[in-house]
Amino acid sequence: MSNVKSSNLGYPRIGENREWKKALEQYWAEQIEKDEFLKQMEEIRLQHLQKQIDQGIDLIPVGDFSLYDQVLDTAVMFGLVPKRFEYSGGKVSLETYFHIARGTKGAVASEMTKWFNTNYHYIVPELDEAEPVLIENRPLQFYKEAKQKLNIKGKPVILGPITFVSLAKGYNESQFKELVNQFVPLYAEILRELQNEGVEWVQIDEPILSTSISKETMSLFYNVYEALNEAAPHVKVILQTYFEAIEFYEETISLPVHGIGFDFVHDQGKNLEALKKHGYPKDKVLAAGIIDGRNIWRADLEKQYSVLEEIEHFVSKGRIIVQPSSSLLHVPVTVKSEEKLDKILSDALSFADEKLQEVVILSKGIHDGKEAIQDDILKSTKSIALLNQSSFRNNKAVQEASQHLDTYKAEREAPFHVRQGIQEKSFQLPLLPTTTIGSFPQTQEVRKQRLKWRKGELTNTEYKHFIQAEIKKWIEIQEELGIDVLVHGEFERTDMVEYFGEKLDGFVFTKFGWVQSYGSRCVKPPLIYGDVSFKDPMTVEETVYAQSLTDKPVKGMLTGPITILNWSFVRDDISRYGVANQIALALRKEIEELEKNGIRMIQVDEPAIREGLPLKREKWENYLNAAVYAFKLSTSVVKNETQIHTHMCYSDFEEIIDAIHDLDADVISIETSRSHGELIHAFEDNTYDKGIGLGVYDIHSPRVPKLEELITNIDRALQVLDPKFFWINPDCGLKTRGEEETIAALKVMVRAAEQSRERFLVK
Structure with a gap:
C-alpha cells in the first residue's frame, strides 16, 4: 500500500x-x-x-x-x-x-x-x-x-x-x-x-x-x-x-x-x-x-x-x-x-x-x-x-443572445396591484380559490403506456390519445370536486426537469444516471452539456387540449430556470448564472407560445430556489439576484391579464422572503405542511401583498387529512395573510400518490375551503 x-x-x-x-x-x-x-x-x-x-x-x-x-x-x-x-x-x-x-x-x-x-x-x-x-x-x-x-x-x-x-x-x-x-x-x-x-x-x-x-x-x-x-x-x-x-x-x-x-x-x-x-x-x-x-x-x-x-x-x-x-x-x-x-x-x-x-x-x-x-x-x-x-458548446445564436440580455424586457408591464385588478375581473374566482400544484397520480398504467411508447410499441398517435384520455378523466374529476383552477395532470411527463430537458437543445439524458432525492425517490438529472436553446413548443398541445374541455381556467405548467439548473448536472466551462439565463430565454419562448394559444394562467415552478443558496451568507445576495433575474427574464414577456404562478417546495423560506416577493409572481404556493405552519411566522414580520397559497396538507404521506386539520391550517395562515390574496392547495404535486387517496384528500381540501369561505363571507 x-x-x-x-x-x-x-x-x-x-x-x-x-x-x-x-x-x-x-x-x-x-x-x-x-x-x-x-x-x-x-x-x-x-x-x-x-x-x-x-x-x-x-x-x-x-x-x-x-x-x-x-x-x-x-x-x-x-x-x-x-x-x-x-x-x-x-x-x-x-x-x-x-x-x-x-x-x-x-x-x-x-x-x-x-x-x-x-x-x-x-x-x-x-x-x-x-x-x-x-x-x-x-x-x-x-x-x-x-x-x-x-x-x-x-x-x-x-x-x-x-x-x-x-x-x-x-x-x-x-x-x-x-x-x-x-x-x-x-x-x-x-x-x-x-x-x-x-x-x-x-x-x-x-x-x-x-x-x-x-x-x-x-x-x-x-x-x-x-x-x-x-x-x-x-x-x-x-x-x-x-x-x-x-x-x-x-x-x-x-x-x-x-x-x-x-x-x-x-x-x-x-x-x-x-x-x-x-x-x-x-x-x-x-x-x-x-x-x-x-x-x-x-x-x-x-x-x-x-x-x-x-x-x-x-x-x-x-x-x-x-x-x-x-x-x-x-x-x-x-x-x-x-x-x-x-x-x-x-x-x-x-x-x-x-x-x-x-x-x-x-x-x-x-x-x-x-x-x-x-x-x-x-x-x-x-x-x-x-x-x-x-x-454542442458553440451555438452562435445562443451566445449572441446571452451577450445582449439588455435587449430583453425583465419586468412586467404594470405593478402587481394593477395586474391584480385586471385579473380579478377577468377570472371571477371565489374568495380562497382552490387549485393543485400540477401533477396527478402517475399510475402503473400511465408508466406502462409511456414505456411502450418509448420502445416503439405504441405509435405517437396511440400514445397521444392515451394521454388525452387521462387528461379528460382528471379534468372531469377536478370539476366534480369543485376545484376552481384546474391543471392537465402532467401525465406525459416523467420528471419536471427531465421533460423539459428532452425538448430543449443543450441537454442530454443518461439511461441509468439515477441519484437518490429522498427515500426511494430517485431522479435522473439531465446533463446540461451544451448551449441551451428552444426548439419547438413543449407544453402547448396538452394544455390547450385540457383548456378545451372546461370553462374553468387551466394552468400551463413549466419548470423554472433555476430549478432546471439546480436539478441538473451543469456544464462547468461557463458560469452557472450564464447557463440559467440561457434556460430562461428558452422558457420565455414557451411562455409566449402558451399565451398566444389562449392560456391565461401559467405556472413556472421554482421549488429549488431555496436549495441553491450558497452555504456562505455573503454569497446569498448575488445568487438571489441572479435567480430573480432569470425568473423574470422568462416570465415578464406576458400581458397584464395573464396570471403568473410559481411554486416552491419545503420550508426555511424566512430568510429569502424579500427575494420571493421580488419574483413578482401573481401567485406563489409554498410547501409548509410538514413544518407545521412554521413558515407562517415569517409573514408576521414580513407583509406579503401578492397571491399566496401555503400548502394545507402533506402529499408525501399516504394519509388522507382530516377536515379539522385543514381548517386549522387555513385559519392559522389567515391570521397573517390577506384572505383576498390567499389560495388553498396541497403542498406539492400529486404524482406519487394513489388515485383514491388523492381524490379523497382533495375532497376534504375543497370542503375546508368552502367552510372557510362561508365564515369569511359571513364576517
Missing part, C-alpha cells in the same frame, strides 16, 4: 439498476418479507464495498449505507423518535423507522428538507420530545460486517454531533450548546467501542464548518473534539468538511483530531489559499477532496494534480489522503452503462466508479511522480478539449 492513501467519503446506495429502490418499494408494498428485504439490503451493501475494494481504495467508508437517510439513521441510533409514533424505548423497529420518514394514517411524517445546498433531502430530527441515549452502535455494526464478510478494516462514517444538532429542530438558539453537550458522551461511547474493536480510522462528518457559523460554535468544536479525543485517543478521527471552504481555518486545523478533510473543488480556491497562508500542522493528515463529488464531468487531472502538488509544499506526501470532495451519493453509479451517448460526451463524463478511479490515479501520481500517470493526464485533457471545441 502506498503511503499516499486513497479514500472515499460515501458511495451511492441505490445500485447500478436501482436495486435498492426496488427492494424498498417491494417491502413497503408487502411483496417481500422483512427478512428477505434485509437480506437484499445486505447483499447490495456488500457489493458496493467490494466494488471499492476492486477499485483499489485504501480507506473504504462503512456506515454510509442507509435504508432511507443517514440523518434519520443517526436520530434513531440515539432513540430520537417523536412521541406520535408511540415508541416505548429500546432498539427502534424497522416499522417505526419508516413511519418517521413516511408517516402513518394517524401520525404525520417528520419534516423533510434539503441537505445543505444539494438535491438530497434528509429527515429533520426532532429534539423537543426525547432525551438522547445510545440505543445501538450503528457504525460498529457496519464495521464488523465488513470485517467478517469481506475481510476489510473499513472506515466508519458518523454524522458529527454539532452538524447533527444544527440540522435538527425543536429547540431555540440558547439551548444549542447544552444540546450538543448531551450528545458528547454518546459519541464518546461510540468511539470507545470502535477503538476496542481495533478500528483505526473514523470519518466524522461536520459539513456545518463550511457554513457561516459563529465564533461561539467554533469554540464549541474544540471542547467537543477534545472530549472525544480523550475518550478514544487511539482512533484516528478525520474531521470531514465539504461543499465549501471552511469558515475558520486556523481554529479548525488546531482541533484535537488526527486529520481534517477539505473540499478543494467547491471552495473557489479559498481552502488552498488558507493552507498557503497559515500552513498545516505536522501532526495531522490532510484529506484532500480533489475529485468533484457533486458533478459528473471528468476531472482535469493536470489541474487537480497541480493542486495536490501545491498542497505537498505544506503537507508531506505521507500525510496526504486523496479523495472526492464529498460523498458520491450525489452522482450516478457508473458511466459504463451509458452505451448510447455520443462518444465525445461519454468520454468527458465521470460517475462514482470513474471518480474513484481518478482518486486512485492521483494517489499514484503523488506517490510515484507525475510521469507515472502521464497517459491518464493526456487522456483527460484530450476528452475535455474535444467537448469544449464541439458544436
Whole structure:
C-alpha cells in the first residue's frame, strides 16, 4: 500500500439498476418479507464495498449505507423518535423507522428538507420530545460486517454531533450548546467501542464548518473534539468538511483530531489559499477532496494534480489522503452503462466508479511522480478539449443572445396591484380559490403506456390519445370536486426537469444516471452539456387540449430556470448564472407560445430556489439576484391579464422572503405542511401583498387529512395573510400518490375551503 492513501467519503446506495429502490418499494408494498428485504439490503451493501475494494481504495467508508437517510439513521441510533409514533424505548423497529420518514394514517411524517445546498433531502430530527441515549452502535455494526464478510478494516462514517444538532429542530438558539453537550458522551461511547474493536480510522462528518457559523460554535468544536479525543485517543478521527471552504481555518486545523478533510473543488480556491497562508500542522493528515463529488464531468487531472502538488509544499506526501470532495451519493453509479451517448460526451463524463478511479490515479501520481500517470493526464485533457471545441458548446445564436440580455424586457408591464385588478375581473374566482400544484397520480398504467411508447410499441398517435384520455378523466374529476383552477395532470411527463430537458437543445439524458432525492425517490438529472436553446413548443398541445374541455381556467405548467439548473448536472466551462439565463430565454419562448394559444394562467415552478443558496451568507445576495433575474427574464414577456404562478417546495423560506416577493409572481404556493405552519411566522414580520397559497396538507404521506386539520391550517395562515390574496392547495404535486387517496384528500381540501369561505363571507 502506498503511503499516499486513497479514500472515499460515501458511495451511492441505490445500485447500478436501482436495486435498492426496488427492494424498498417491494417491502413497503408487502411483496417481500422483512427478512428477505434485509437480506437484499445486505447483499447490495456488500457489493458496493467490494466494488471499492476492486477499485483499489485504501480507506473504504462503512456506515454510509442507509435504508432511507443517514440523518434519520443517526436520530434513531440515539432513540430520537417523536412521541406520535408511540415508541416505548429500546432498539427502534424497522416499522417505526419508516413511519418517521413516511408517516402513518394517524401520525404525520417528520419534516423533510434539503441537505445543505444539494438535491438530497434528509429527515429533520426532532429534539423537543426525547432525551438522547445510545440505543445501538450503528457504525460498529457496519464495521464488523465488513470485517467478517469481506475481510476489510473499513472506515466508519458518523454524522458529527454539532452538524447533527444544527440540522435538527425543536429547540431555540440558547439551548444549542447544552444540546450538543448531551450528545458528547454518546459519541464518546461510540468511539470507545470502535477503538476496542481495533478500528483505526473514523470519518466524522461536520459539513456545518463550511457554513457561516459563529465564533461561539467554533469554540464549541474544540471542547467537543477534545472530549472525544480523550475518550478514544487511539482512533484516528478525520474531521470531514465539504461543499465549501471552511469558515475558520486556523481554529479548525488546531482541533484535537488526527486529520481534517477539505473540499478543494467547491471552495473557489479559498481552502488552498488558507493552507498557503497559515500552513498545516505536522501532526495531522490532510484529506484532500480533489475529485468533484457533486458533478459528473471528468476531472482535469493536470489541474487537480497541480493542486495536490501545491498542497505537498505544506503537507508531506505521507500525510496526504486523496479523495472526492464529498460523498458520491450525489452522482450516478457508473458511466459504463451509458452505451448510447455520443462518444465525445461519454468520454468527458465521470460517475462514482470513474471518480474513484481518478482518486486512485492521483494517489499514484503523488506517490510515484507525475510521469507515472502521464497517459491518464493526456487522456483527460484530450476528452475535455474535444467537448469544449464541439458544436454542442458553440451555438452562435445562443451566445449572441446571452451577450445582449439588455435587449430583453425583465419586468412586467404594470405593478402587481394593477395586474391584480385586471385579473380579478377577468377570472371571477371565489374568495380562497382552490387549485393543485400540477401533477396527478402517475399510475402503473400511465408508466406502462409511456414505456411502450418509448420502445416503439405504441405509435405517437396511440400514445397521444392515451394521454388525452387521462387528461379528460382528471379534468372531469377536478370539476366534480369543485376545484376552481384546474391543471392537465402532467401525465406525459416523467420528471419536471427531465421533460423539459428532452425538448430543449443543450441537454442530454443518461439511461441509468439515477441519484437518490429522498427515500426511494430517485431522479435522473439531465446533463446540461451544451448551449441551451428552444426548439419547438413543449407544453402547448396538452394544455390547450385540457383548456378545451372546461370553462374553468387551466394552468400551463413549466419548470423554472433555476430549478432546471439546480436539478441538473451543469456544464462547468461557463458560469452557472450564464447557463440559467440561457434556460430562461428558452422558457420565455414557451411562455409566449402558451399565451398566444389562449392560456391565461401559467405556472413556472421554482421549488429549488431555496436549495441553491450558497452555504456562505455573503454569497446569498448575488445568487438571489441572479435567480430573480432569470425568473423574470422568462416570465415578464406576458400581458397584464395573464396570471403568473410559481411554486416552491419545503420550508426555511424566512430568510429569502424579500427575494420571493421580488419574483413578482401573481401567485406563489409554498410547501409548509410538514413544518407545521412554521413558515407562517415569517409573514408576521414580513407583509406579503401578492397571491399566496401555503400548502394545507402533506402529499408525501399516504394519509388522507382530516377536515379539522385543514381548517386549522387555513385559519392559522389567515391570521397573517390577506384572505383576498390567499389560495388553498396541497403542498406539492400529486404524482406519487394513489388515485383514491388523492381524490379523497382533495375532497376534504375543497370542503375546508368552502367552510372557510362561508365564515369569511359571513364576517
